[in-house]
Amino acid sequence: xxxxxxxxxxxxxxxxxxxxxxxLDNQFNQLxxxxxxxxxxxxxxxxxxxFDDAERILNELTTSLGQEKIDFKRLxxxxxxxxxxxxxxxxxxxxxxxxxxxxxxxxxxxxxxxKSLQQVKHEYSLVKSKLETLFKMEEELLASSLADLKVV
Amino acid sequence: xxxxxxxxxxxxxxNSADKLTALVVDDDKLVRxxxxxxxxxxxxxxxxxxxxxxxVDIHYSGQRFDIILMDKEMxxxxxxxxxxxxxxxxxxxxxxxxxxxxxxxxxxFLKAGIDDYQVKPLTIGVLNSILEVVKARK
Numbered sequence: 001x002x003x004x005x006x007x008x009x010x011x012x013x014x015x016x017x018x019x020x021x022x023x024l025d026n027q028f029n030q031l032x033x034x035x036x037x038x039x040x041x042x043x044x045x046x047x048x049x050x051f052d053d054a055e056r057i058l059n060e061l062t063t064s065l066g067q068e069k070i071d072f073k074r075l076x077x078x079x080x081x082x083x084x085x086x087x088x089x090x091x092x093x094x095x096x097x098x099x100x101x102x103x104x105x106x107x108x109x110x111x112x113x114x115k116s117l118q119q120v121k122h123e124y125s126l127v128k129s130k131l132e133t134l135f136k137m138e139e140e141l142l143a144s145s146l147a148d149l150k151v152v
Numbered sequence: 153x154x155x156x157x158x159x160x161x162x163x164x165x166x167n168s169a170d171k172l173t174a175l176v177v178d179d180d181k182l183v184r185x186x187x188x189x190x191x192x193x194x195x196x197x198x199x200x201x202x203x204x205x206x207x208v209d210i211h212y213s214g215q216r217f218d219i220i221l222m223d224k225e226m227x228x229x230x231x232x233x234x235x236x237x238x239x240x241x242x243x244x245x246x247x248x249x250x251x252x253x254x255x256x257x258x259x260x261f262l263k264a265g266i267d268d269y270q271v272k273p274l275t276i277g278v279l280n281s282i283l284e285v286v287k288a289r290k
C-alpha cells in the first residue's frame with residue numbers, strides 16, 4: 001500500500017513539474033479529461049500519433065534543408081503542421097520553437113532555418129522523453145493497483 | 153417504435169431529438185481524434201471525414217448532422233469551398249469553421265456561410281458553449 005502512495009505522489013509531482021517547466025500546457029489537461037473507461041488509452045494513443053507525425057515531419061524538414069534549391073514554401077507548410085499538432089497535444093515548447101522557424105522560412109533565411117530546426121528537434125526529444133517517462137510511471141501505478149486487488 | 157423493448161428505450165432511443173449529431177471534417181488525423189474524443193465525451197454521436205469533398209459526398213448520400221466542425225485548409229476541397237457547396241445544397245446545419253490561424257481568411261470563411269469561427273483544437277469549454285446554442289435551437 002505504501003509503495004502505491006509513493007508512486008502516486010511521484011506521478012503527481014512529475015506531472016506538475018512538466019507543467020511548471022513549460023513542457024506541457026492546458027491542452028494536455030484537455031486530453032486527460034477525454035480519457036475514461038470507454039476510452040482508457042486515449043492520451044497514449046493521441047500522443048503516440050503525435051510522435052509519429054512529428055518524426056515524419058522532422059525527417060522531411062531535415063531532407064528539405066539539405067537540398068540545393070530549398071523550397072521554403074513547402075518547408076513552411078511542414079513547420080506549420082508541426083506547430084499545429086504540437087499545440088493540439090499541449091507540447092508547448094515544441095509549439096513555441098516553431099514560431100521563429102516559420103519567420104525564417106518567410107525570410108528564406110537558411111541559417112536561421114537550420115538553427116531553428118536544431119532547436120525544434122531538441123525540444124521534441126525532451127518532451128518525448130518526458131512523456132514516455134510519464135506513461136511508464138502511470139503503468140507502474142496501474143500495475144501496483146492491480147497487484148493490490150489480487151491480495152484478498 | 154415497432155417491436156423495441158419499451159424499458160430499454162429510455163437511455164438509448166435511436167432517433168431521440170435530444171441526441172445531437174456532428175461531422176468532423178479535417179485532413180489531420182490527430183485533430184480528428186481529438187475532436188471526436190471531445191464530441192464523444194459530450195455524448196454527441198459523430199463521424200469524421202478527411203476533406204471537403206468527403207463532407208459534401210456524405211451529404212449527397214443523405215446523411216445530415218446538427219453540427220459540422222469544418223477545417224479550413226484541406227486537400228481536394230477546402231473548408232471554404234465545401235461550406236459554400238453545402239449551403240447551396242440547402243444544408244442548414246451549424247457549421248463551425250475551425251482553423252489553426254486566428255485571422256487568416258476568416259472573413260472569406262464567414263462569407264462562405266459558417267456560423268462561427270474557432271481556433272483549433274477546440275477545448276471542452278468551447279464545445280460546450282457551441283452545444284448549448286445548438287440544443288437551444290432544437
